[in-house]
Amino acid sequence: MPKKESLKNYQKKRNFTKTPEPSGVKIKKKKTKKPIFVIQKHAASHLHYDLRLEIEDVLVSWAVPKGPSTNPKEKRLAMRTEDHPIDYANFEGVIPEGQYGAGTVMVWDYGTYKNIKKKGDKLVPMEQCLKNGQIEVWLYGKKLQGGYVLHLFKKDEDAWLLIKMKDDKADARRNPTSTENKSALTNRTMTEIKREEE
DSSP states (O other): OOHHHHTHHHHHTOOTTTOOSOOOOSOOOOOOSSOEEEEEEEESSSEEEEEEEEETTEEEEEEETTOOOSOTTOEEEEEEOOOEEGGGGGOOEEEOTTSTTOEEEEEEEEEEEEEOOEETTEEOOHHHHHHHTEEEEEEEESSOEEEEEEEEEEGGGTEEEEEEOSSTTOOTTOOHHHHOOSOTTTOOOHHHHHHHHO
């Protein structure tokens, strides 16, 4: 799907005269060959984490209510949401009351990733992984590293599972969403972001 088409749903939900979120109207040229990912902590009506992977010049997005885990035994629900523009990866601030997704947004983690999903000895393109409902990536983040799987388990609801792979970056004792509470971008807490950006 062309970039402009895939962002229509995102743009339709927002009033850019009232929200500081990027509109995605201006197409940003890629600065790096490596695709990016971002995880944003979002205190909307319910606190959740938004996982976004760059696929075909947009950020394909999932809302993860409990956030990512580093324990391979934990399966985290991830609900697919609308695609976001690439420059949303740097968005940190406050979406005003009355606007879609109102609340504080933190860049909890960010970095690059590589596709590791193979069929035989060949990589399956990310666009095809998304269509197939089976994504396997290696994250190079400030907080999260290693392999993660996104598996579509309820197609009619666009409900996926986010699972940490068993690798040397897995850690069942670590609980990153409860112990690592500062922005990977600005080192601010949610309270500080709200106070400084409102």
